[in-house]
Amino acid sequence: MWVFKCFLSFIHLLLYLKSVIAILFQQIRSYFSVSLRTCTHGQIRHDSRNLTKLPRHISFVLLESDISFVDLAQLIVWSMAMGIPYISVYDREGILKKNVAALSSEIIRKQKEVFTEESSKYTFVLRTKDVKFDCELLAPTQVCISLLSEHDGKGDIVDAAREFCRGIQTKHRTTKEMEPDLLNSILKATYGIPDPELAFKFGDTQMIMGYLPWQTRLTEFLPLRTHISMKYSTFLSCVRRFGQCQQRCGK
Amino acid sequence: MSWFKEDRKISYIRSFCNNVIKSGEIPKHVAIIMDGNRRFAKKVNCERSKGHEKGFEKLTEVLEWCFDLGIPEVTVYAFSIENFKRSKDEVDGLMELAKQKFDRLMEEKEMIQKHGVCVRAVGDLTMLPEDLQRSVAKVVKFSQNNTKATLNVCLAYTSRHEISNAVKSMAEGVELGLIKPSDVSESLLEKCLYTSQSPHPDILIRTSGEVRFSDFLLWQCSYSCLSFLEVLWPEFSVWDFYGAILSFQWNYKNFKEATDSNTRKQSQTELEWELQCVLDEMAGDSAGSTANGNGHVLSTRSTCEQNGAVTDETSPTNGYHAPQTSIRNSKELLTKPRIQHRLQAYKESKQSRIDKFLAHLDNKRTHYLENICPKVM
Numbered sequence: 011m012w013v014f015k016c017f018l019s020f021i022h023l024l025l026y027l028k029s030v031i032a033i034l035f036q037q038i039r040s041y042f043s044v045s046l047r048t049c050t051h052g053q054i055r056h057d058s059r060n061l062t063k064l065p066r067h068i069s070f071v072l073l074e075s076d077i078s079f080v081d082l083a084q085l086i087v088w089s090m091a092m093g094i095p096y097i098s099v100y101d102r103e104g105i106l107k108k109n110v111a112a113l114s115s116e117i118i119r120k121q122k123e124v125f126t127e128e129s130s131k132y133t134f135v136l137r138t139k140d141v142k143f144d145c146e147l148l149a150p151t152q153v154c155i156s157l158l159s160e161h162d163g164k165g166d167i168v169d170a171a172r173e174f175c176r177g178i179q180t181k182h183r184t185t186k187e188m189e190p191d192l193l194n195s196i197l198k199a200t201y202g203i204p205d206p207e208l209a210f211k212f213g214d215t216q217m218i219m220g221y222l223p224w225q226t227r228l229t230e231f232l233p234l235r236t237h238i239s240m241k242y243s244t245f246l247s248c249v250r251r252f253g254q255c256q257q258r259c260g261k
Numbered sequence: 262m263s264w265f266k267e268d269r270k271i272s273y274i275r276s277f278c279n280n281v282i283k284s285g286e287i288p289k290h291v292a293i294i295m296d297g298n299r300r301f302a303k304k305v306n307c308e309r310s311k312g313h314e315k316g317f318e319k320l321t322e323v324l325e326w327c328f329d330l331g332i333p334e335v336t337v338y339a340f341s342i343e344n345f346k347r348s349k350d351e352v353d354g355l356m357e358l359a360k361q362k363f364d365r366l367m368e369e370k371e372m373i374q375k376h377g378v379c380v381r382a383v384g385d386l387t388m389l390p391e392d393l394q395r396s397v398a399k400v401v402k403f404s405q406n407n408t409k410a411t412l413n414v415c416l417a418y419t420s421r422h423e424i425s426n427a428v429k430s431m432a433e434g435v436e437l438g439l440i441k442p443s444d445v446s447e448s449l450l451e452k453c454l455y456t457s458q459s460p461h462p463d464i465l466i467r468t469s470g471e472v473r474f475s476d477f478l479l480w481q482c483s484y485s486c487l488s489f490l491e492v493l494w495p496e497f498s499v500w501d502f503y504g505a506i507l508s509f510q511w512n513y514k515n516f517k518e519a520t521d522s523n524t525r526k527q528s529q530t531e532l533e534w535e536l537q538c539v540l541d542e543m544a545g546d547s548a549g550s551t552a553n554g555n556g557h558v559l560s561t562r563s564t565c566e567q568n569g570a571v572t573d574e575t576s577p578t579n580g581y582h583a584p585q586t587s588i589r590n591s592k593e594l595l596t597k598p599r600i601q602h603r604l605q606a607y608k609e610s611k612q613s614r615i616d617k618f619l620a621h622l623d624n625k626r627t628h629y630l631e632n633i634c635p636k637v638m
Contacts, residue, residue: 024283026511042484163483165530168447171428175435175442185411188429191419215515216508220483220523227421227476231487255471260343 012035033235040241051125054091057246062253065207067096069219069229070237073183073213077105080240083116085210087124088245090132090153096153096203100221104159107138117155137167139199154203160220162199167224170196193224200225208252212237230255264321264365265372268286268314273328275499279329282503286509288463289325290334292485295320296479297469297493308497310354315495317362326412326502328376334459335412338477342388344423356393363396370403377409378503384418385426386629398633413459420479439618444611446531452619456481459564462507465514466502468494484520487495488514533591539600539607 058064068089070082082099089097099106106113114136125132134153139162148154169195175182205225211218211233218231232248234240271279296317304313320337327335339359345352366373366380373380382397389397397416430453434440440449451457463479465474470491474482488505492498509516594600 015284018281021281022284022510025507029511052487095617106474160526161280164447164480167424167480168445168450170446171431171450172445173440175429175432175445179442183432185432188425188432190419190425193425193428213276215519216488216512217484217516217519218482218487219519223479223483224421225421226474227454227479228473231472231489257473260475261339261346 046063051091058092065094065252067204067206068094069098069206069209071209071211072101073215073219074236079113079116081238083120086117087120091124095148095153098156098158102219106157107159110136163220163222166197166199208232264369270433282330282506286513288330288509290460290462290463291332292336292462292478293495294338294467296467296471301493301495309351313358319495319497326499334411338415340416341420342417356390358397360393363400366400373404377407378404379407379411380404381413383413383415389415394633398630402630419476421476423455429617434618439621440614444614447527464505465506468492468497486516535590540604
């Protein structure tokens with residue numbers, strides 16, 4: 011019997027190896043493929059104008075153990091150059107929130123590289139749950155970047171629920187008022203920001219690891235293996251793919 | 262089309278494959294978004310209703326595959342609240358189909374009992390037409406005590422509706438004086454969801470190549486293994502299914518780690534919150550006793566100091582995520598016997614409040630079932 015069991019496990023393992031080899035093959039191929047695209051501001055602008063649909067809010071979900079601020083800043087600046095007004099980045103433990111200054115200076119540097127002389131015209135605001143900033147009123151050249159962590163998901167909903175219940179106790183609110191729209195309006199983590207439309211999920215895991223449960227009902231998730239040294243062509247093809255998605259919203 | 266097949270034969274190849282899969286970890290709960298019935302109908306040039314019928318046939322097949330592999334629980338997205346926006350003809354057709362299938366299921370009572378299947382309906386059933394509600398309630402009531410396998414059917418469901426509904430039930434609990442606002446926590450909210458009796462899904466399968474959740478089990482799937490597959494639902498084959506299970510098995514280590522660390526964090530946050538509540542309570546007590554002019558000056562002062570250390574940083578209104586300072590303090594505070602004692606007492610009283618509240622919720626559910634189908638069995 012145990013021979014049979016070993017045999018079964020062996021086949022199980024073979025199947026696994028097959029998928030590992032497939033990934034390796036992909037890596038090698040992408041290594042040798044040369045990208046001819048330049049990524050200056052004008053070029054990105056041009057590409058963005060040719061898209062059928064541009065997301066209002068793009069999100070980078072980083073589920074890898076290492077986060078490279080340089081590569082992340084690059085992604086953010088490309089999104090800014092495309093003209094996407096809301097950008098958010100997520101990591102589970104809140105590493106980004108703890109290193110706001112480092113991230114911010116990295117973005118400024120990348121901005122100078124990509125935008126060259128125009129960089130001073132474009133400004134961005136880094137925002138977390140505790141920062142009071144009205145993101146609904148953005149200037150055309152202003153971008154709002156939200157830093158998110160695991161706490162901003164379920165924890166934020168629980169906070170809102172508790173606040174609502176306090177309102178019930180003090181008779182400021184009635185139970186009948188509780189509808190999805192009201193709950194949406196008392197969530198703090200993404201107050202005044204539209205729901206993410208496109209999310210890049212970086213990492214080998216197939217989970218989203220607690221990323222904003224409430225706000226992701228219509229988010230398109232694109233799985234990518236890593237954000238480290240991601241090419242502009244990959245980024246562009248992902249945003250293009252978003253343009254081809256059709257959302258019927260139940261209809 | 263029946264739910265159960267009388268005599269099924271599994272080919273040698275299939276049973277061999279099942280054994281290969283079974284040598285790995287088997288998921289305990291699979292959630293499925295059955296997408297692509299209409300696109301399938303268009304592709305093979307037949308009516309939409311035919312596509313939905315094909316979709317149902319596929320569902321019974323998938324349930325068999327799960328049964329063969331020993332997966333005890335399956336949740337399927339049958340009808341979303343957003344789907345009410347479709348044309349009246351199609352909605353009526355779907356309602357009729359659902360009613361037919363639930364009635365059919367009731368005719369196959371013996372098979373339900375034989376396989377020990379518990380069928381649950383997830384969603385706001387009151388939005389459905391009354392005759393469908395009755396058919397659903399009959400099956401749910403009939404099978405509610407079975408434990409071998411569970412099928413959750415999401416009808417008139419969206420996740421946002423579910424979550425806000427859970428908040429609403431907690432608010433009612435506060436209104437009735439069963440719980441306090443400070444008793445609200447992640448675990449309590451989970452117990453107020455429609456899916457409170459089920460574990461969170463291990464795998465989420467979505468067919469037809471879409472890569473979004475479409476308002477399905479958003480809360481429950483935040484640590485599930487996602488399988489977005491290209492095939493349309495009526496064309497979903499057993500090999501696609503095996504593929505999804507295999508990818509779960511290869512991800513299992515990550516999955517386990519993530520879910521474990523999440524439960525650990527959840528209980529840690531809850532403990533910190535409870536401690537915060539106890540400290541607030543103690544501060545309230547001591548303020549009262551100094552106002553009366555009597556009381557233990559020494560102990561009062563120490564309470565104030567301890568409390569001050571925490572509340573300086575966390576204003577009581579937004580104290581759910583206790584900041585780092587409190588994490589540092591909480592370990593130290595927990596070693597103090599007086600605080601330990603208070604915390605224990607607080608936990609007990611909270612538990613009894615929550616038990617009463619959950620019993621009230623359960624009562625409401627049973628009451629609804631009794632109401633909608635009063636004279637059966």
